[in-house]
Amino acid sequence: xxxxxxxPLACRTPLTAPALDDAEAAALAAVLKALAEPNRIxxxxxxxxxxxxxxxxxxxxxxxxxxQPSVSHHLGVxxxxxxxxxxxxxxxxxxxxxxxxxxxxxxLLGERR
Amino acid sequence: xxxxxxxPLACRTPLTAPALDDAEAAALAAVLKALAEPNRIxxxxxxxxxxxxxxxxxxxxxxxxxxQPSVSHHLGVxxxxxxxxxxxxxxxxxxxxxxxxxxxxxxLLGERR
DNA sequence: TCACCGCATCGACACCCATCGATATCGACG
DNA sequence: CGTCGATATCGATGGGTGTCGATGCGGTGA
Numbered sequence: 691x692x693x694x695x696x697x698p699l700a701c702r703t704p705l706t707a708p709a710l711d712d713a714e715a716a717a718l719a720a721v722l723k724a725l726a727e728p729n730r731i732x733x734x735x736x737x738x739x740x741x742x743x744x745x746x747x748x749x750x751x752x753x754x755x756x757x758q759p760s761v762s763h764h765l766g767v768x769x770x771x772x773x774x775x776x777x778x779x780x781x782x783x784x785x786x787x788x789x790x791x792x793x794x795x796x797x798l799l800g801e802r803r
Numbered sequence: 804x805x806x807x808x809x810x811p812l813a814c815r816t817p818l819t820a821p822a823l824d825d826a827e828a829a830a831l832a833a834v835l836k837a838l839a840e841p842n843r844i845x846x847x848x849x850x851x852x853x854x855x856x857x858x859x860x861x862x863x864x865x866x867x868x869x870x871q872p873s874v875s876h877h878l879g880v881x882x883x884x885x886x887x888x889x890x891x892x893x894x895x896x897x898x899x900x901x902x903x904x905x906x907x908x909x910x911l912l913g914e915r916r
Numbered sequence: 917t918c919a920c921c922g923c924a925t926c927g928a929c930a931c932c933c934a935t936c937g938a939t940a941t942c943g944a945c946g
Numbered sequence: 947c948g949t950c951g952a953t954a955t956c957g958a959t960g961g962g963t964g965t966c967g968a969t970g971c972g973g974t975g976a
Contacts, residue, residue, distance in 0.1 A: 703894035710848040715841040725912075727964080728828040731835075745921060760965055762924055767963095781973045783921045792892040792912050799838075800909035841933080860953060873935055875954055894943045894952045 721795060724771035729754050731766045737738045737774060744777055744784030825911050835907060837884035842867050850887060850900045857890055857897030 724730065732754060737745055745764065751758050767784055768774040774793050777784045820827055837843065845867060860878065864871050876900055881887040886904045890897045 707869055709846050712841070715844045719839050719841040722844075726832050726835035727837040728825070728832040729964090731828045731832055732823050735828070735829070737842055748863040748921095756964090756968055759925080759967080761962075766924085778923095781971095783923060789897075791928075796913035799905050820975060861951095869934090870936055871953075872955080874935080876934075881952085891953095894941095905925085 698749070718798060719771070721771050724767050724773060725795070727764065727767075728758060730768055733761075733764060733768065733785075734760040734773065734787065734792070737785060742786070746782045746784050748782075804909060831911060834884050834886070837880050837886060838908070840877070840880075841875075843881055845900075846874075846881065847900065847905070850898060855899070857896045857899040861895075861898050877882060898916065 697748070716732065724728060725734075735751065736753070747758065747761055750761050750765075754761060769780060769785075773788055774785050775788050777786065838847075846863060849866070851861065859886060860871065860874055863874050863878075867874060878887065878889070878896075882898075886901055887898050888901050890899065
């Protein structure tokens with residue numbers, strides 16, 4: 691894959707933009723990958739329409755219909771993606787949305803018009 | 804998992820919203836899943852900053868650094884997700900963004916504030 | 917102090933998916 | 947009509963991930 695061939699040539703694109711950085715594409719994909727799961731979308735939706743002091747894990751298990759370890763797993767994914775944050779209190783863990791996180795992603799998507 | 808236990812009870816959330824429909828969450832997740840891949844993000848970015856008559860597959864293969872079947876695969880995923888459209892001309896295939904598709908997703912994400 | 921509860925982690929398992937080479941299809945061109 | 951070039955599809959393969967039960971950890975309350 692180095693002899694440079696003879697250039698296929700037939701269709702060509704002006705190629706205005708510099709192709710988008712590898713790391714940038716990977717980073718955006720990583721956040722979107724965290725979003726691209728039905729249960730995680732439900733979690734975010736619930737966090738968005740919940741009290742500002744957050745929701746604890748036990749209140750998510752029943753509505754989602756999955757086991758508690760799975761809920762913890764999804765919350766961990768969302769947290770590592772910077773979409774939610776955890777506040778520990780006693781033996782409980784209250785999760786809240788990271789303010790503006792979803793908006794930043796939405797802006798990135800709409801930006802490329 | 805049916806004796807209804809005795810209600811764990813300890814933390815409770817007001818629970819304002821009706822939990823977001825299953826099908827709705829799955830649909831949104833499906834579109835986001837199509838987006839959540841570095842090469843597909845690069846493809847969309849290139850399509851966004853390309854001539855309005857579209858880009859053919861051969862012009863995507865080299866910049867992405869993956870084999871042609873893989874490019875076709877990614878384009879198929881994006882097409883089935885309703886994000887891009889194909890225009891066949893001779894033996895070439897010109898891909899373009901579906902107008903407003905990304906904006907609709909961005910709006911859905913920003914909506915849940 | 918001890919039993920219980922909320923949550924996270926671990927190990928296993930099943931499934932999905934990105935990638936590739938090989939091959940099929942389809943149109944252009946000689 | 948046969949060849950070639952551009953795409954799509956197929957089958958195989960390796961890595962990633964959602965799910966669960968079991969277990970560990972820390973804090974509460976009797």
